[in-house]
Amino acid sequence: MRFLVTLAIALVAACTPRGAMVLVEGVDGSAGVRQVYFATTRTPDETGFDIYGSGRQEHSSYGRFDISVPPDHTTGDITYPGPDPDPTTDFVATDRFTYATARAFQTALQQDLRTRPDRSVVVFVHGYNSTFGEGMIRLAQLSHDFDVPGIGVHYSWPSLGNPLGYSYDHDSVLFARDGLQRLLEQIADAGAREVVLVGHSIGTLLVMETLRQIEIEDRGEASRIVDGVILISPDVDIDVFRSQVSRIETLPDPFVIFHSRRDRALALSARLTGQNERLGNISDVGRVADLDVTLFDVSQFGQGLNHFPVGDSPALLAVLGSVRGLGSAFEGDLSGRTGLLPGTVLTLQNATQIILSPGTVLR
Template identity: 25%
Template sequence: MKKIYLSLILLVIGIQSCFCQTILEGIILQEYIPANFSVPTSGITVLLKNTSIGTVTDSEGQFSISVPDSIMDEEIILVISAIGYTNVEAKIHLTNDIHRVRIELIDNEVKVEVEKLVGSALLDTKGISTVYFATDRNFVKTEDPWEMFGVNRSPNLSYGYCRVSIPIDHRMGELESPNIWKLELNFDPNKHIVLLETKVNKKSDYFKMLRDSIEKSTEKKAFIFIHGYNVSFADAARRTAQMSYDLGFTGVPVFYSWPSKASTLKYTVDEATIEWTQLHLKSFLIDFLSQTNVQNIYVIAHSMGNRAMTRAIASLINEKPQLAKKIKEIILAAPDIDADVFKQEIVPSLTKGKHPITLYASSDDLALKASKAVHGAPRAGDSGNKLLVVKGVESIDATGMDTGFLQHSYIGDSRTVISDVYSLFKGLRPNERNLLRIKKTSNLFYWKFRL
């Protein structure tokens, strides 16, 4: 028997003019019973009934439909057709709010569940996301939100929030920027993810704002993103907003920005700085956990950012175990950490806290291959010929998931990986997540994405 799962995220962005529209995005997976595994399904047609509006799922099972405002207050009927299946209809009645819709198709029977989303991470009616930050970059006195924090170190942390635009036709996994081939020279909020405002707050005001925002969120949750090497403050803000949007995150999104030089030629400088910032990150985590009412916090670090994140959390677990219990998940994406150091020193310290720990690694990651060449030792995020699999860590082989130049940023660029993180945020372990299949090595299990 076959069944199709259709998971949708419906985001409504502003009802302000006749040009406004609703973007309906989703992924279709085909599950095989009783083998109990799923693969993205391409070539499935999704149409709005009685219209010519529709699309076909791509190679990752993804689709996007623009729904006219004229039918938003009426019953939306999706017609799903695929070879080997009878056409099925899914009736959805939505108002102009933000919803997540899950449609389950089993044979010819349809089950629809609609959940209204609330939370500060979602867009306001102008398509703008608010993300909070803490940084130990130097403050620059300027009105330009992109240049307010530089690339040099500051002895003190600064706090505040950023407002970031998400274009109405945003596609999951894309950090839209000007494209020279499209003759785009400048950022346009209607087309690109743009940092519109950077606002600095006093520490006391900042944590009050966080408490108020977390109180309004579902499950009193937040995620903190720590970026990697060669990243500016502005790009860290943009990436955080994009990930929060793509994950449909209903809590409070926060990023910690350390003073990366934002230059490919400054790798060794960034290495020294990421070690320097560890105490600041630890201090921020302590304040965040103790001065807010957060109950569930997800910590995600990318690349070199994992060096500070793992050390800071390990120290927190050792010194303040009660505070550390508020950490729901620890996610290491493409960690640029010596594999032996990670296995022998970091893992034993992190696993003392008994938090779920997820490691995403890839053998295609050219940035980590370069790091291996520089250091003369494999990196924890480079699966190479042998993925790093250790007890207490859920290792995910993301090889093949990133088609970018360096294949290093799949945590934000790959729709499949984003979909997996979404399931992780819902509390599903790897054996419960449809996109993964189990593998075994040296009597330990790891998981690999289905291609």
Template identity: 35%
Template structure:
């Protein structure tokens, strides 16, 4: 894919503003960043939460201690497995994660809380996947600057807000969870591609059915690398069972084209949610010497539409959706708004359409004649 770059003065000014906003947002986020103590099991006593989400996790992070579900930033040769029961507080608001206030213990009446957990191994995870045959797995691959507990509770939020009918599985790679660690995070994500490819193959074959993959930001880079690995391993049968959605993927456009040249056309087109005003990806572009990021493509550009059709991918501009923060990088957090808009029927066409489309969130329509049915997020 080749696109027209915007002018150097405009890019420099946009990047400067983006860096300032991203730094301000990141600093405020880090101030309330949850520590590993939030992974401790909370005794419920007489309280019975209305909703508890069962989440499975696979991670290339090492355990802090053997037999415990606290994970570090150290890479491990063999993935670690676990399951968590996370209760959702009655005061939960869509797109939010209700953390305990600094210095306060987790209270399941007001906070997301771990109410049960167990250490698993690979056979145990696959057995759980088989047992939930009616609920196809949905793998969430987080992005840059996440610690383990943030990614776990983000998946719990997405699960509860979307009423997802699948089995949620977190794939967590060893991000350092620090703004200056962009390059280190990219290396850690790349390190984890074999483990993700193996997980996807395991789950497809364990249930002999489709597996959904939802990746965000740098997690998109990791996911596409895993797809490429599966193709090089001759596992086309696995690729044919994958439904891949990427939100704001942090991938250089030329690298993405080279990856797609190896992967080939997927049976179910990869869906890419983009926002040209994504400030975090503007920063990433600067770090990449001004390269265009896939998650910031302009779906209105005829070259983007033509390239999307040629490679068999679906590009959807979601920048009309309300942003949850100043970076415009996390619009997918408000999954109810996203699912309602993407699920709006506009024609008899189906999910198999490739090309570039623009959402009109106010009118809840898609500017091209197709319906990205609620199947995208497993809405029924």
């Protein structure tokens, strides 16, 4: 049975074209260019497919790409460049900057932050079976579709980029904790006023392990350097998640979990690990009801594997993008702020669950 599940993952993934960072000069950026900084513990890609590959290195490499959004981009859609990249249809890089040292990276980030009134940073941690380019382009797409005003920083850990590399990716997550901690500390030292940490799939395990590690070193530090956390389709064992949270004195606020009972990728992951469910496809939210978290049930959205509805579903993006004042809705008693929230609100001890639906009427 395990072989059949693994084969199913491989067959589904094999139908999907892979993404890489491709630099194309002279691109008209009228449709929008997103600057995406990065730190990575991947080694350079020796195959020539991408800028960085799947090998592991203890030190981090730093840089920035300016990524062009195709002029006819459809919300929620990503088109990776092929052998003959077309900027009118594909996400491509228009410029590249390399920072030789961590200090140079931090200085560049500091100078950029000084030009922005909000001085906010969104750090994105990609998930399983991801190439360097796919994570970069995903952050550019999310920044564009949500019109994120802050600076986008991608932390690219060394995923094998292969559907059969789950064990390698799991070990790479543990390997990459120090690199993510260094990046978060560098962002804080650069003068960021607000830092939101976003993780997807098994990348959420890296997020939680890093926050736990920071907290063990300095009690209360996690919530001082990270202001908000968003876990998208978290591929994390629920008991492990509870253990991680228990070591954190105060969770960053807001602390948001997007979950879907229809997440086929997590259903397969749960079977591979001998469990009934993962945090990202939890059915009994009572298992985390005592935690100070907000759960968005997006089971009615998504397509295909339903493993990234927040980025792939135009309907869900429209719902979330239309909400005004959503950030303030996480402050205080949510039960009295239902008019700000796009769905049915359930209060479960300390946790709050918001059940979204395509027919939700926004106010």
